[in-house]
Amino acid sequence: MSHLKSPAGERQPAALGGAATTALRIGIGHDTHRLADGGPLILGGILVPHDRHAVGHSDADVLLHAVTDALLGAAALGDIGDLFPDTDPANRGRDSGQMLQVACRRIVEAGFRIVNVDCIVFAQRPKLTPYKLAIRQRIAELLDLTPERVGLKAKTGEGLGAVGTEAALMAQCVALLETVV
Numbered sequence: 001m002s003h004l005k006s007p008a009g010e011r012q013p014a015a016l017g018g019a020a021t022t023a024l025r026i027g028i029g030h031d032t033h034r035l036a037d038g039g040p041l042i043l044g045g046i047l048v049p050h051d052r053h054a055v056g057h058s059d060a061d062v063l064l065h066a067v068t069d070a071l072l073g074a075a076a077l078g079d080i081g082d083l084f085p086d087t088d089p090a091n092r093g094r095d096s097g098q099m100l101q102v103a104c105r106r107i108v109e110a111g112f113r114i115v116n117v118d119c120i121v122f123a124q125r126p127k128l129t130p131y132k133l134a135i136r137q138r139i140a141e142l143l144d145l146t147p148e149r150v151g152l153k154a155k156t157g158e159g160l161g162a163v164g165t166e167a168a169l170m171a172q173c174v175a176l177l178e179t180v181v
Contacts, residue, residue, distance in 0.1 A: 022178055025112065027074025029173040031065035035166055043121065043128075044135030044152070045097045045142060050126045054169060057086035061096035063121055063171040067139060068096070068103045070117060070175035075107045100142050107177065114143050115176040118151035122163045122170040128154040 033054035041050040044063040054060035068080045083106075084091045084099050107114070117139065121128060128135070132152050140147040157164025 024115075025074040025076075025177040025179070027070040027072065027175045027177070029066040029068065029070030029073060029175070030170070031062045031069065032162070032168055032170045033060045033062045034168050041126070042096070043131070044119075045138035046131065046134050048126060048128070048131050052125075052166065058084065058091055058094040058099065059096050062169055063119060063135070063173075064096035064100050064139070064142075066171035066173040067117055067119060067143075067175070068100045070173040071100075071107055071114065071177070072103050074175045074177040075110050075112050077103075077106055077110060097138075097142050104143060111179045112177040113179065114145060114149075115178050116145070116149040116151070117143065117173055117175045119171060119173045120153045120155060122155050122157060122172075124156050124159070124164050124166045 033056050035052040036055050037052060039050040039053050041048045041053050042059050042061045043054075045061065054062055058065075065080055072079055072083075080099060080103070083102060084094065104114070119139075132154065133147075136147045136150045136152050139145075139152075140150045143150070159165070162168035163170055
């Protein structure tokens with residue numbers, strides 16, 4: 001990005017007209033969990049009826065893990081494994097919503113505000129359309145946002161790869177943070 005010199009000689013981002021008042025930060029999160037027989041599936045903080053569940057050290061909520069990593073990444077505060085290592089027995093079966101809220105507190109303490117998140121869940125089954133609104137509402141509640149600031153899309157694996165053969169599910173998230181400089 002090109003910079004302009006202010007009258008005092010300080011460098012200011014040119015894209016902001018020379019008067020930096022807000023910094024925007026983008027983070028990307030990704031997670032994958034293996035699927036095993038027996039449900040239900042925890043996704044986005046809600047129980048989704050299904051004959052399979054995600055396997056993991058915590059409650060294996062692949063979507064909330066991706067959201068957590070996107071937010072932590074945007075704030076340059078590490079990742080979910082830094083805060084909640086799978087080597088710590090206290091994290092066995094831990095609620096991913098609690099982990100997300102801890103990450104959010106750290107983000108706020110670092111001087112950031114969450115603007116929005118946009119998520120994709122990759123799952124062959126179950127079809128997520130009936131649950132998308134509830135998932136968006138739960139994520140919004142956990143992030144203290146309105147549901148309109150939480151995007152959610154669902155994609156299948158078209159019968160290909162680990163997602164398509166129902167061996168795993170994945171999630172990705174992009175988060176936008178804002179702070180006053």
